[in-house]
Amino acid sequence: MVDGIQQATAPQTRSRWLFVVAILTGSFLLFLVQPMVARMALPRLGGAPAVWNSAMLVYQALLLGGYAYAHWLGRVPVRMQAGIHLAVLAVAALWWLPIGLFRMDLPADAEPALWVPWLFGASIGPLFFAISAQAPLLQRWYSVASGGRDPYALYAASNVGSFGGLIAYPLIVEPGLALKGQSWLWSIGYGLVFVLVAGCATLLPRKAPEEPHVAHHSPAPGVRRVLHWIVLAFVPSGLMLATTTFLTTDIVAMPMLWVLPLGLYLLSFSVAFREGDTIPDLLARVAPLILLLFGATLIAGHQKLAYLNALIGLILLFVVAVALHSCMYRLRPAPDRLTGFYLAMSVGGALGGVFAGLVAPVLFDWTYEYPLLILAAGVLMPQSFLFPAIGRLWRGEGQLRRIKFLAAALLVATFVWLGILNPGGVLGAMHEQIAFLAVATIGLIATGARIPYLVALAGGLFLFGGYRAIEISLSGDRTRSYFGVYTVADLPDERRLAHGTTLHGIQLKDARSRLPTTYYVPGSGVGRAMQAVPALYGPAARIGVVGLGTGTLACYAAPGQQWRFFEIDPEVVTIARDSGRFTFLRQCVPQAQIAIGDARLRLDEAAPASLDLLALDAFSSDAVPMHLMTTEAFGTYAKVLAPDGLLLVHISNRFLALAPVVAGAAGQGGWHAARLVYYPSALEERDEASISDWIALSRDPKTLARLTSGDPRWQKLTQKPGFTPWTDDYASVVPVMRAFNPSLADD
Secondary structure: OHHHHHHHHHHHHHHHHHHHHHHHHHHHHHHHHHHHHHHHHHHHHOOOHHHHHHHHHHHHHHHHHHHHHHHHHOOOOHHHHHHHHHHHHHHHHHHHOOOOOOOOOOOOOOOHHHHHHHHHHHHHHHHHHHHHOHHHHHHHHHHHHOOOOOOOOHHHHHHHHHHHHHHHHHHHHHHHOOHHHHHHHHHHHHHHHHHHHHHHHHOOOOOOOOOOOOOOOOOOOOHHHHHHHHHHHHHHHHHHHHHHHHHHHHHOOOOOOOHHHHHHHHHHHHHHOOOOOHHHHHHHHHHHHHHHHHHHHHHHOOHHHHHHHHHHHHHHHHHHHHHHHHHHHHOOOOHHHHHHHHHHHHHHHHHHHHHHHHHHHHHOOOOOHHHHHHHHHHHHOOOOOOOHHHHHHOOOOHHHHHHHHHHHHHHHHHHHHHHHHOOOOOOHHHHHHHHHHHHHHHHHHHOOOHHHHHHHHHHHHHHHHHHHHHHHHHHOOEEEEOOEEEEEEEOOOEEEEEEOOEEEEEEEOHHHOOOOOEOOOOOOHHHHHHHHHHHHHOOOOEEEEEOOOOOHHHHHOOOOOEEEEEEOOHHHHHHHHHOOOOOHHHHHOOOOEEEEOOHHHHHHHOOOOOEEEEEEOOOHHHOOOHHHOOHHHHHHHHHHEEEEEEEEEEOOOOOEOOHHHHHHHHHHHOOEEEEEEEOOOHHHHHOOEOOEEEEEEEOOHHHHHHHHOOOOOOEEOOOOOOOOOOOOOOOOOHHHEOOOOHHHOOO
């Protein structure tokens, strides 16, 4: 008897593991292909955020289509489902492998919002569509093959695979393989998935006594239940993108930070989609309090605690996602309704992405979607009283309950008033700490009573940063585009432009308004080059600048020179030239041409040898447009520069050591290069000078010698041993990240 049970259990265990491996492998490929194809598109479409937003929209649409396809397959017998799906996988492989971008000639003025969805859909649409159906489809097959066992736990394997693919690309695949190798690796993985799916298909019964795939035996979910699923999926998906935007805009602009929110979002499914009441019960008690305390802290956004705030934001996202996904799991239908459940979840996820990634940047001038989604999480999140005594306090009826609610609201309003009207008065520096303790106390008491809790949560969000954000919005000093949030600060002696947390430019007022500041002072590498232009190229020199900023470099212009700026964001042009807030352009070179669009694409359209000097300063918010630093990009700069032309590259960066990248490109392209790290004097610092790191390059050694001779601060740029230069086919930020490479700390 025991032997019979063991013999029956062994095949079930083997079949379960086969389904787990198939689901995990498919999800791994699904999230590996996303950054891979976007990386392939960089040289052809540029690094505009609109490209990434459009790409994410394509992925979500294809994922929704794959889930809808899996749901539709439930209309036919399960063996027929297997045949249809294997045929879909085979056709997609025959037409689209090895994976790569569809060959087409884009117009020079290609609009990413229109062309990117078409290009990505044509390049990977069928493959992505077929793979995206794996998770719900194989779960249903497993339920049939195992005699009706609950398949939902297998969704954890799907998200472990997704997380693995997401992390593997920037850390393992991209540093180790060129794009062609990545394409073949993914294609081999696709073949493995086909074999695994075929293996799962062999485990399906040839003739099932009942047809659960056709005739549903459980009651259909009502409209309210389906809408509830959609909303529960909407908030974590939107919060994932909003967290990414908020952290990189208002906390710290750190490379690869976008991987962490998406990875934690995927892992939340693995934690939430499991049996047992321990996690849901714990979250019902703890998650609302974490939401109250961490949400308010993050909105405050103190820059001195940037890394701590980033960690808090990631913890908050994970807790919210696990809490809401656990709620969704508890409301799941029977296995025969599985694909409809996942379809509703996919709809909610896509809508959350559209709201946070596309709609919010148009509607809001700040990351208001973040506190709004925090509030929405407070509305949806299950709650229970922390202690029985608190529960008894809130169980009163009628007048007593209203008095409790109004008292809590009055207390929050009092501290909000103290924060707004008396930030530095009687309470001094302690007012925020006192207010924070008050909000925390109210939250402890109100957790479990939803309306009073939401009053405390809204009060905390408003008090710690919300009112300041509204105040700036009402003043008109801030604007937002798909490229970020720009804030103009008008101080008594100067005016500042910030792009998120990164200073974009400073203009002094009155008689000093023409004085270059920050990274562009006369002693900096670019300042010295600009002052040498008349001697190097005569009075009719042709100057190009990639990255407009506030237009600071314009005040090196001399009569007779021709200036051309390349700027990707039209909003920056409005701020620097049209708004009147900054006057560098109007005062110094009002006739300057401004080419809007990705700089590499615009430079490629320019006439050969049409510039004498080109300053590359496109690294706003410490983000590195990788496609501007490849050897092919430096080939474009060489084409547009005169034979004795000069290229200035700004590499000041808190997180990346970019000197090896420039040195590698210089070695590949026959450039001669020198580097100047400038430390301003105390007097210059009072005039807003900053430490700067510039590299000067020229294919004519005599030109470089004329610039650098007699100044020992110019140092010859040498290549880093073992460093592989970036190309359009191979580039990785991992080898140049200071955090991963202590030897680069001082480079």
